Amino acid sequence: MNESKQIIVVNDLVKMFGHFTANDKLNFSVKKGEIFGFLGANGAGKTTAIKILSGLSKPTSGKAIVAGFDVKKHPNKVKKNIGYMSQRFSLYDDMTVKENFRFYGGIYGLNRKEIREKTAHFLKKLDMEDYGNMLLKNIPLGWKQKLAFSVAILHNPKIVFLDEPTGGVDPLTRRQFWELIYESSAQGTTVFVTTHYMDEAEYCERVSIMSEGRIEAIGTPAELKEKFDVKTMDEVFIKIAR
Amino acid sequence: MSVPVNIQNISKSYEKVEALKAVSLNIKAGELFGFIGPDGAGKTSLFRILTGLILPDSGTASVAEMDVLKDFKKVRNITGYMPGRFSLYYDLTVAENLNFYASIFKTSLKENYDLIKDIYVQIEPFSNRKAGDLSGGMKQKLALSCALIHRPKLLILDEPTTGVDAVSRKEFWELLDKMQQGGITILVSTPYMDEASLCNRVALMQSGNVLSVDTPSNITARYKGQLFAVKTNKMHNLVTALEQVPAATQVYRFGDEVHVTSFHENDTVFVGLLSDALKEKGHLDIQINKKQAVIEDCFLALMDKNQAI
Numbered sequence: 001m002n003e004s005k006q007i008i009v010v011n012d013l014v015k016m017f018g019h020f021t022a023n024d025k026l027n028f029s030v031k032k033g034e035i036f037g038f039l040g041a042n043g044a045g046k047t048t049a050i051k052i053l054s055g056l057s058k059p060t061s062g063k064a065i066v067a068g069f070d071v072k073k074h075p076n077k078v079k080k081n082i083g084y085m086s087q088r089f090s091l092y093d094d095m096t097v098k099e100n101f102r103f104y105g106g107i108y109g110l111n112r113k114e115i116r117e118k119t120a121h122f123l124k125k126l127d128m129e130d131y132g133n134m135l136l137k138n139i140p141l142g143w144k145q146k147l148a149f150s151v152a153i154l155h156n157p158k159i160v161f162l163d164e165p166t167g168g169v170d171p172l173t174r175r176q177f178w179e180l181i182y183e184s185s186a187q188g189t190t191v192f193v194t195t196h197y198m199d200e201a202e203y204c205e206r207v208s209i210m211s212e213g214r215i216e217a218i219g220t221p222a223e224l225k226e227k228f229d230v231k232t233m234d235e236v237f238i239k240i241a242r
Numbered sequence: 243m244s245v246p247v248n249i250q251n252i253s254k255s256y257e258k259v260e261a262l263k264a265v266s267l268n269i270k271a272g273e274l275f276g277f278i279g280p281d282g283a284g285k286t287s288l289f290r291i292l293t294g295l296i297l298p299d300s301g302t303a304s305v306a307e308m309d310v311l312k313d314f315k316k317v318r319n320i321t322g323y324m325p326g327r328f329s330l331y332y333d334l335t336v337a338e339n340l341n342f343y344a345s346i347f348k349t350s351l352k353e354n355y356d357l358i359k360d361i362y363v364q365i366e367p368f369s370n371r372k373a374g375d376l377s378g379g380m381k382q383k384l385a386l387s388c389a390l391i392h393r394p395k396l397l398i399l400d401e402p403t404t405g406v407d408a409v410s411r412k413e414f415w416e417l418l419d420k421m422q423q424g425g426i427t428i429l430v431s432t433p434y435m436d437e438a439s440l441c442n443r444v445a446l447m448q449s450g451n452v453l454s455v456d457t458p459s460n461i462t463a464r465y466k467g468q469l470f471a472v473k474t475n476k477m478h479n480l481v482t483a484l485e486q487v488p489a490a491t492q493v494y495r496f497g498d499e500v501h502v503t504s505f506h507e508n509d510t511v512f513v514g515l516l517s518d519a520l521k522e523k524g525h526l527d528i529q530i531n532k533k534q535a536v537i538e539d540c541f542l543a544l545m546d547k548n549q550a551i
Contacts, residue, residue, distance in 0.1 A: 041407040042378045087405075141281040167405055168433045170280030170448065171538050172545055175495055182478060196407055197434075199497035221498060232497065234408055241409045 007032045007159055007190045008053065013062035015048050022048040024213035025062065030206075032158075035181060035191045037201050040210030041241040046194055047163070049210075053192070054161055055079045067158040080108075083152035086163035090148035093137035097128070100136060100151060108155035122150040142173030149180055153189060160184065162193040166200065178203050198234040207233070209240045216240045244272040244427045245306035245320065245395045247292065252301035254287050261287040263450040264301065269429065269443075274422045276441030277431040278537065283447035285431035286326060289400050292429075293323045305396055319347065322394035324385050326401040326431075332374030336365055336384055339373050340391060347392035357424075358387045361417060379410050386417075397421065399430040403437065415440045435538035446541055453544040458537055465535035466543065467491065467503040472516065474525040487519045494542055501539060 008030040015023040022045045030036045040046045051057035053066050055075030064071045067081035091100045098119055105115035123129045126146050136144065145165055152160050162181075166174045178200065185191050193204065201207050201221060208218040217224055217240055224236045247269040254262040262284045269275045277285045290296045292303055294314035303310045305317045330339045337351075340362075344350050355362070365383050368376065373384060382402060389397060399418075403411045415437065422428055430441070438444045439458045446453040446461070454461055474480055480500045484493045489512055492503040506512040513530050520528050 041409055042405075044407075164405065168281040168401075170433075170545070171435060171494075171542050173280070178495065179481075196405065196411075198408055199495075202497040203495065237408050238412065241407065 005032055006030065007034075007067060008036075008192070009063075009065045010053075011063045013049070013052065013064055014060045015045075015052060015057070016060045021213050023052070023059075026215055028208055028215060028218055030159075030190060030192065032190055033185055033188045035185050035193065035203070035205045037204030037207035038192060038194045038210070039201055039207055039237065040194075044210040044241070045213040046210055050161055050163060050192075050194070053078075054082055054084055080155075081158045083155070083157035083160040084163075085145075085148045085152040085160070085165060087145070087165065087167045090144065091136050091151060094135065096133050096135055097123070097139070097147060098132040100147070101154065104151045105154055110155060118154055122147075122154075126150065142169045142177075145169055146173070146177060146180060149177065153184055157189065159190040159192060162191065164194055164196065166195060166197060174200075198232065198237055201233040201237070209237060211241050244425050246271045247275075247396065247427065247429065248302075248304045248307075249288070249292075250302045252288065252291060252298045252303055254284075254291065254296070254298050260450050262291075262298070265450070265452055266301075267445055267452065267455060269427065272422070272425060272427055274418060274428045274430070274440075274442045276438055276444040277429065277447055278433075278435060278438045278444050278541070279431075279447035280433050282449060284450040285447060286400055289323070289398050289429070289431065292317075293321060293398060294318060319392070320395040322389035322392070322397045324389040324397075324399045324402060326404065328381050328385060330373050330381075330385060330388060333372060335370050335372055336376070337369040339384060340387060343388040344391045349392050351391065354391055354393055357393055358390050360420065361390075362387050378405070382406065382410075382414070390421075395426060397426055397428045399428065401431050401433065403432055403434060411437070435536070435541055438537040444537070446537075446544060448541075448545055454540070461540050462535045462537060465540055467505045468509060468512075469533045469535045469539060470502045470504060470513070470516070471496070471499040471529075471531050471533040472502055472520075473499050473527070473529040474520060475527045476523075476525050479523070480520075480525070483520055483523045483525065484516065487516055489515050492539075492543060494539075496538070501533065503539075503543070 006029045010026050010028050013023055013026040026049060038046055052059050052071055053064055055071050055078035058072055066078045069077040071078050095103065101119040102115055123132055149165065166177055181191050206220050208215045221233055228236045228239050230236055249265060249267040251264045251266055252262055253264050265288065279285060291298050292310055294310055294317060305321065308316050310317050334342065340351050361383050365380050376384065403414055418428060441458065443457050445455045481493055481495055484490050484500060484502055489504060489506050490502045491505065494501050504512040516530055517528055
């Protein structure tokens, strides 16, 4: 029965680009509703793994089950059950806030009524009711990132992948963003997040740290700090990645 | 060798957005000066004005007592600039990019090799690789080498560590420290508050305003109120629980703790108030300790919350 509580199960996952091993036998699982921090140095293989887990890229060997579907056999079913946001790709600058909601709602197969209700719900929650008709390019980054997160969970995905969602965001908005993450997780959505802010690693229930294609450590922040006999996640990270 | 930078009442607007609101700063020769602030603070606009890439709406600025508008050619000759977005030629190799920048400034890689040696040795094995095929960290090192190739007296680095992992960030700052010792004024911007402590002085910026300018230790010493770090067995509910205590202000998550500021005259009474309120909410293993503020605490306190973006 334990298996049903695992929303992501990865077994011996390997991804090769020519002779280069980007992901070298990854093994880990993520529980339903968990906030899972996926950390690692630049070039450690995080983006490659996220692309595989979200059905955008096929593994060379090994297996990954995401939201109950094999990423190799049913990538489109995986995509329907997940949400995704990153700093680079989020919303369309030349559309208004509401148009972005309508566009993504449509892609995820929500009907007009659902889209209207969801848009109203999220704008109210973010205290942005007056900004629905503003073009996205005129909205400050911190607000944009909160909107992008809302759009990524518009279709009630089982898992939401967040790729450096808070990069360059001010310290207050960064904290507000994490409140959104907690809320979402409390409602049962699994949150899979990458960040370079080590204080944010502390906000995760469990984290994994990748280095050169392998997962070198996995556990709760408290477990990892104890294991490496240090006081902060920053020190854990530096011990592993340096 | 190194040069001072003077910024007087610089303002700049883009249509309705005021990117810089009468900013004035004096940076001393040889200083490692940090511009700390999130996206939209105005850091990039200020750097572009100093490098003569855009014009201010009003105000003046000088580098080594040369006006950045009137003497922009002279200023450029002594300035190395590394923009936030990688802007070298993707279809040129590492060596070609370096030689190109060297030739623009009428110098050569050979002539200034000693200057960039520490950085360049790390990318030299890939000197025949196209810049577009380099990893993020290597691109950053190439960009820095190109910015240094003409022995600038002023180095301007726009968010060199954004999106860079904690280890590479650490290494990059070690490099800056070494360069500063070689006698060069360095202006560097970053959204990472923890990097402030590595600068001689910093300007905390938000929405085109300078909130504070000083040494990192003076800024943190001026923190108003008494800061406490709180930990309990229920970290998820801790912020909400503390926010309901009337005496507690500026309640923010900080890694595995929550920071709370007190303006109560008696620390013991304040700790008692917190601890009682938390016990009532069912928190156990309550730890409340006095703490020295860090730059991020100061930034949060100085921020205009209505413009929190």
